[in-house]
Each structure stands twice: as C-alpha cells, then as structure tokens.
Amino acid sequence: xxxxxxxxxxxxxxxxxxxxxxxxxxxxxxxxxxxxxxxxxxxxxxxxxxxxxxxxxxxxxxxxxxxxxxxxxxxxxxxxxxxxxxxxxxxxxxxxxxxxxxxxxxxxxxxxxxxxxxxxxxxxxxxxxxxxxxxxxxxxxxxxxxxxxxxxxxxxxxxxxxxxxxxxxxxxxxxxxxxxxxxxxxxxxxxxxxxxxxxxxxxxxxxxxxxxxxxxxxxxxxxxxxxxxxxxxxxxxxxxxxxxxxxxxxxxxxxxxxxxxxxxxxxxxxxxxxxxxxxxxxxxxxxxxxxxxxxxxxxxxxxxxxxxxxxxxxxxxxxxxxxxxxxxxxxxxxxxxxxxxxxxxxxxxxx
Amino acid sequence: xxxxxxxxxxxxxxxxxxxxxxxxxxxxxxxxxxxxxxxxxxxxxxxxxxxxxxxxxxxxxxxxxxxxxxxxxxxxxxxxxxxxxxxxxxxxxxxxxxxxxxxxxxxxxxxxxxxxxxxxxxxxxxxxxxxxxxxxxxxxxxxxxxxxxxxxxxxxxxxxxxxxxxxxxxxxxxxxxxxxxxxxxxxxxxxxxxxxxxxxxxxxxxxxxxxxxxxxxxxxxxxxxxxxxxxxxxxxxxxxxxxxxxxxxxxxxxxxxxxxxxxxxxxxxxxxxxxxxxxxxxxxxxxxxxxxxxxxxxxxxxxxxxxxxxx
Numbered sequence: 235x236x237x238x239x240x241x242x243x244x245x246x247x248x249x250x251x252x253x254x255x256x257x258x259x260x261x262x263x264x265x266x267x268x269x270x271x272x273x274x275x276x277x278x279x280x281x282x283x284x285x286x287x288x289x290x291x292x293x294x295x296x297x298x299x300x301x302x303x304x305x306x307x308x309x310x311x312x313x314x315x316x317x318x319x320x321x322x323x324x325x326x327x328x329x330x331x332x333x334x335x336x337x338x339x340x341x342x343x344x345x346x347x348x349x350x351x352x353x354x355x356x357x358x359x360x361x362x363x364x365x366x367x368x369x370x371x372x373x374x375x376x377x378x379x380x381x382x383x384x385x386x387x388x389x390x391x392x393x394x395x396x397x398x399x400x401x402x403x404x405x406x407x408x409x410x411x412x413x414x415x416x417x418x419x420x421x422x423x424x425x426x427x428x429x430x431x432x433x434x435x436x437x438x439x440x441x442x443x444x445x446x447x448x449x450x451x452x453x454x455x456x457x458x459x460x461x462x463x464x465x466x467x468x469x470x471x472x473x474x475x476x477x478x479x480x481x482x483x484x485x486x487x488x489x490x491x492x493x494x495x496x497x498x499x500x501x502x503x504x505x506x507x508x509x510x511x512x513x514x515x516x517x518x519x520x521x522x523x524x525x526x527x528x529x530x531x532x533x534x535x536x537x538x539x540x541x542x543x544x545x546x547x548x549x550x551x552x553x554x555x556x557x558x559x560x561x562x563x564x565x566x567x568x569x570x571x572x573x574x575x576x577x578x579x580x581x582x583x584x585x
Numbered sequence: 586x587x588x589x590x591x592x593x594x595x596x597x598x599x600x601x602x603x604x605x606x607x608x609x610x611x612x613x614x615x616x617x618x619x620x621x622x623x624x625x626x627x628x629x630x631x632x633x634x635x636x637x638x639x640x641x642x643x644x645x646x647x648x649x650x651x652x653x654x655x656x657x658x659x660x661x662x663x664x665x666x667x668x669x670x671x672x673x674x675x676x677x678x679x680x681x682x683x684x685x686x687x688x689x690x691x692x693x694x695x696x697x698x699x700x701x702x703x704x705x706x707x708x709x710x711x712x713x714x715x716x717x718x719x720x721x722x723x724x725x726x727x728x729x730x731x732x733x734x735x736x737x738x739x740x741x742x743x744x745x746x747x748x749x750x751x752x753x754x755x756x757x758x759x760x761x762x763x764x765x766x767x768x769x770x771x772x773x774x775x776x777x778x779x780x781x782x783x784x785x786x787x788x789x790x791x792x793x794x795x796x797x798x799x800x801x802x803x804x805x806x807x808x809x810x811x812x813x814x815x816x817x818x819x820x821x822x823x824x825x826x827x828x829x830x831x832x833x834x835x836x837x838x839x840x841x842x843x844x845x846x847x848x849x850x851x852x853x854x855x856x857x858x859x860x861x862x863x864x865x866x867x868x869x870x871x872x873x874x875x876x877x878x879x880x881x882x883x884x885x886x887x888x889x890x891x892x893x894x895x896x
Contacts (some may be wrong), residue, residue: 425671425732427637429688430660 256504281357281524282306284316284328291336300368301329304360306528317345321380323552326350326524327357341374348379349391349551353522394459395546396519399481399539400510401455402448406485407506410444411493415502433583441486448482469549473556477545480566484538487573494580513537538569588613588740588771589634594643596629596795603629605795607643611773613739616766618786619775620882622894626795627775628668631742634773635665647740661689664738664770668745670729674718678709678728681717682735689736696735703731707761723754730761734770741765743774747781759784777894779882791886798889803882810880810888813838814854817878818861820846820870827868834860841893843883846873850888 285307316328327346334340365375417423459465496502517540534540545562548554589611596604604626611617619627632638636656645652647659682700704710707727747755783803791799836857839850851857854877
C-alpha cells in the first residue's frame with residue numbers, strides 16, 4: 235500500500251503545481267489549436283503569385299480568375315517589378331499576360347524562382363494544369379525560370395538556418411535558465427552572491443557561457459551544412475556570423491528571462507518550448523512560410539525567428555548585403571534588447 | 586574592538602517580523618553564538634549581516650564598513666558557510682575551492698597553497714581531484730566548511746554547521762571549527778543545538794521569534810537560572826495534556842517536553858519529583874528515569890519561553 239500512498243502524495247503535489255498543469259494540458263491544447271487553425275479550412279492554396287495583365291480582354295481576365303481560384307494572385311502593373319520580386323525571393327512566381335495574348339499572337343509567361351525547389355515546381359504544375367484546363371492541349375504558356383546565385387534547390391538552405399535557429403534558441407533558453415535554477419537550488423548562487431563581485435559579473439558569466447555554447451552550435455550546424463550537405467553561402471560569411479551572434483544572444487536572453495519567473499527545470503524547459511515551437515513552426519523554420527494561409531504569414535512576422543530566417547536566407551541564398559538585411563537584423567536585435575532588459579530587470583538577486 | 590555592530594536590525598517578510606530590533610556587538614577574535622529554535626530569525630540575521638539580504642530597518646557595520654554602502658568591501662572580509670552545501674557537484678573538490686578562491690581574488694601560487702592547506706585540514710587531500718558528486722555527506726560537509734575559508738576571512742559566519750550530522754561527526758566538526766578560531770578568525774555561529782553553543786561559544790545570544798531574549802557567556806546564562814533546579818525525566822507518551830497538568834503542580838516553575846521526555850524547573854526538586862511520579866502514574870506515562878540535572882542552555886530557554894529549542 236506504500237506505492238499508493240507515494241503515488242497519492244505525488245499526484246497531490248502535481249495538481250497543486252499550476253505551471254505543471256499548464257505545460258501538461260493547456261500548452262499541448264494550445265499547440266493543437268494553433269496548428270489546426272494554420273492548416274485547416276483552405277478552399278484554395280494560399281500561395282501568393284504576382285499577375286501582370288497587359289491584355290485587358292475578357293479571355294485574359296477569365297484565365298487569371300481561374301488561376302486566382304486556386305492560387306492567391308496579387309496584381310502588379312510593371313513586368314520588370316514582378317520579375318525583380320521573383321528574383322529577389324519576395325514571391326515564388328509571376329504570371330505575365332502580354333498584349334496580344336487573347337488574339338493568340340503572344341503566350342502568357344510564367345516566371346518562377348527555380349531555387350525554391352519543390353515548392354516552385356508545385357506552383358509551375360498548378361499554373362500549367364489550370365492553363366490546360368482553360369485552353370486545352372494548345373497551352374499558350376511559356377515557363378521561364380529565374381534564379382539568384384543558387385541554381386538548384388538545396389534543402390540545406392532551409393534546414394541548416396531553420397533548425398539552427400530553433401536549436402540555438404531551445405538550448406540557449408533551457409540551458410541558461412536551468413543553470414541559474416540549479417545554482418539557486420544547490421546554494422552555489424548564494425555563495426556567488428557572497429563573493430566581492432558585481433551582480434553583472436554573475437549574469438555576465440552566464441551570458442558569456444551561453445554565448446560560447448551557442449557559437450559552438452552554430453559552427454557545428456553550418457560546418458555540417460557546408461561540408462556534408464553542400465550548402466553554399468553566396469553572401470558574406472561575416473554577415474552569417476553577425477546574424478548568428480544575434481540569434482545566440484536571443485537564445486541567451488530567452489534563458490535569462492525564463493529563469494526570472496520559473497523555479498524548476500521542468501517549468502523552464504516547458505516555458506522555452508512554449509516560445510520556441512510556435513516561433514519555429516509558424517515563422518518558416520520547419521517549412522517554407524509560403525504554404526501557410528495569408529493571415530498566418532502575417533502572424534509569423536511577430537516572431538524574431540521569422541526575421542532571423544529571412545536574414546539568413548537573404549545572405550545565404552540571395553547574396554544580399556548588410557544594408558539590405560538591416561531591417562531584419564534590427565527586428566532581431568530589438569527582441570534581443572527586450573529579452574535582456576526584461577530578464578535582468580525581473581531577475582531575483584536575493585538568494 | 587567590535588567587528589560587528591548592529592543596531593535596531595529588523596527584517597519584515599509579508600508583514601511578519603523575522604528579525605525584530607536586534608542590537609548586537611561582536612568583538613574581534615570572539616566566538617559568538619546565535620542560539621534559538623528553527624524560525625527564530627538566526628539565518629535571516631546572518632543573511633543581513635553578510636550583505637545578501639537588505640534589512641527593512643536598522644544599521645550594521647562590519648569592521649567599520651556599512652552593509653548598505655560597502656557590501657563589496659565587507660564581502661572581502663567575511664566568509665560564509667551556508668546551511669545547505671554550496672558546492673558544484675560536477676566540479677572536483679580542488680576546482681570548487683579554486684573557483685570560489687578566484688571569485689574572492691585569490692590567485693596563482695597563493696591559491697594553490699591555500700587549497701592544499703584547507704584540503705589537508707579537512708583530510709580530503711587524497712580526494713582533491715574527485716568530483717564532489719562522488720563524496721559522502723560527511724565529506725561534502727567538511728568541504729563546505731573550508732570553502733568559506735579559502736580567502737582567509739577575518740569574520741566567519743557558520744550557519745547551522747552541524748545540522749543533520751551524527752554525534753561523532755558533529756564532534757569532529759566542532760574540533761575543526763575550534764581550529765578556525767585559533768587562527769584568529771572571529772566566528773559567528775548559528776545553531777539550535779544548545780550543546781554546540783555551550784561547547785564552542787564565548788558569548789551566546791538566545792533568539793526567539795526574531796528577538797534576542799538573553800545575551801551572555803554560556804556559564805553566566807546557566808547561572809541566571811538562579812536557585813532553580815532541573816529535573817530531567819526520561820519518559821514515553823508525554824502528551825500535551827500531561828504537560829499542562831504537570832505545569833499546574835505545586836513547585837513547578839516551568840516544564841517543557843524534550844525528545845527524551847520532560848525537563849522541569851523547580852526550586853524544590855526533591856518534593857516535585859514525587860509529585861511528577863504520582864502524576865505520571867495516573868496519566869499512564871511510563872517513566873524510564875528521573876534525576877536532578879545540571880542546568881543547560883536549554884533550561885535557560887525553557888525558563889525564558891516555556892518551551893524547548895526543538896519546539
């Protein structure tokens with residue numbers, strides 16, 4: 235009967251721990267809700283494709299309406315602008331209806347970004363299928379691929395930065411917060427406070443340790459990406475290092491913040507996951523964001539992970555420079571500042 | 586010269602006074618004790634004196650430095666041995682000492698020599714390079730004690746240093762602590778073991794509910810019981826009801842339950858002993874032994890509060 239007594243005691247403690255109840259029941263339900271919302275109720279595939287209509291005939295309009303029933307067409311006026319957006323990675327493809335399309339003198343053009351891999355191929359197949367359905371076998375469609383420095387889709391360009399950001403945040407968040415919680419539990423935190431050192435020395439030491447561990451992670455991830463999976467970094471490696479530094483600081487700041495309001499390793503781990511999983515799945519770290527509904531794509535922008543991923547891909551795939559990625563860097567840096575400020579402000583210094 | 590001076594020291598937690606208007610002076614080189622039951626405010630006092638807890642009210646100076654304005658200077662002068670082990674399990678004994686030594690500015694050859702000295706002192710020199718997680722409780726206890734000494738502090742706070750130790754291990758720690766004092770360190774010990782305070786301390790402040798209720802040398806404190814005698818009763822099944830009945834007996838000034846039975850303070854031990862035996866037999870309490878004992882600090886506490894240090 236001792237087993238029942240012990241189990242009863244543990245259950246009682248568990249049900250009195252509101253944090254444990256939240257992570258056990260409420261948080262998984264929250265995730266289920268978010269993902270169900272993200273991928274349900276789609277009548278059309280929410281892939282944004284640009285459309286330039288230079289032929290205003292009813293045929294051209296009806297054709298574009300047919301495409302719009304499956305894809306999400308966004309009208310632009312200028313062909314050069316549409317092509318630049320595709321080349322820039324803003325959209326995956328653009329459909330251009332030139333003058334003379336309805337009279338059969340000219341074919342429609344589908345310009346797509348070849349470096350987007352399977353996702354781009356899917357778009358081509360959809361446009362081709364709709365066109366065949368609309369016009370029959372004689373499809374007036376020319377498919378034309380463009381690409382940046384990356385000619386071929388390499389999954390590493392998605393998954394090295396994507397999984398890298400996720401794991402740096404996960405380990406940064408859990409390791410930094412757990413270390414601080416363990417120091418409190420073991421009584422070593424008190425002993426550190428009793429030394430003639432400033433408070434910032436203690437938090438600085440933890441931050442430095444977290445930063446070094448994160449740096450090692452990034453080196454390993456990108457090392458494996460480059461040497462094993464053939465990841466080519468088109469832009470500056472220094473810029474990749476700069477983005478990585480911000481991502482690592484984001485993880486350390488997250489850990490610092492979590493340690494300020496959690497008292498057990500379990501709670502710290504749960505709180506980290508509560509942030510990192512949605513911030514990874516919804517911000518394009520697990521799969522390209524383009525396949526998500528429009529409103530979810532807007533939600534993604536509230537996560538620093540979205541901006542970090544954008545910055546990485548702009549440098550790695552499109553070879554963009556510092557000025558071009560500055561807005562993304564500023565967004566990540568803003569989150570770093572908020573995490574650190576809150577973490578240090580809420581940190582409980584009394585042993 | 587006083588190394589610790591505290592005036593009107595008060596700490597309030599959620600409206601409850603954990604330490605209440607405490608005045609204290611500890612002389613340099615003195616072995617001073619704070620004796621009281623759990624929750625008396627001893628550890629809170631040490632936390633404030635050692636700069637890691639801000640007082641709600643009052644002033645404290647350590648070696649002339651104010652704790653609010655010169656915390657860093659004070660931390661260079663003090664060593665603290667916390668009640669719980671403040672050790673890194675994943676570091677070796679030597680690494681733990683080296684880490685805390687460096688935090689206190691002890692470096693290089695001096696640190697190396699000090700580590701060897703301290704490990705020898707607690708007979709852990711052969712385990713210097715073993716991880717602390719492989720140590721027994723007693724070994725961790727010994728290491729915990731000397732970590733507080735790594736930077737040769739002038740004032741050492743020992744917070745309940747023998748809690749949880751068996752009598753033999755406790756005696757070994759007492760001998761060790763006596764050696765610390767012989768090196769010229771001023772020691773402030775908190776304890777709820779009256780034998781410990783009696784054996785080690787030159788002066789003892791008895792605390793209860795955040796206040797100092799008596800302060801003197803152990804001998805003088807014991808003499809303060811005056812003409813009262815102490816009856817030590819070893820007995821089983823002493824209920825609260827029996828205790829209340831006992832307190833009403835003629836000649837009984839104070840009585841309290843102990844882990845072994847009862848202690849009764851009376852001016853007429855021989856007469857009261859007979860009454861105690863009669864009451865016990867009526868109440869169904871089995872007495873194993875009964876004798877007149879020498880007063881202890883526990884009896885001082887019973888006289889002042891009507892309860893034992895373990896209550």
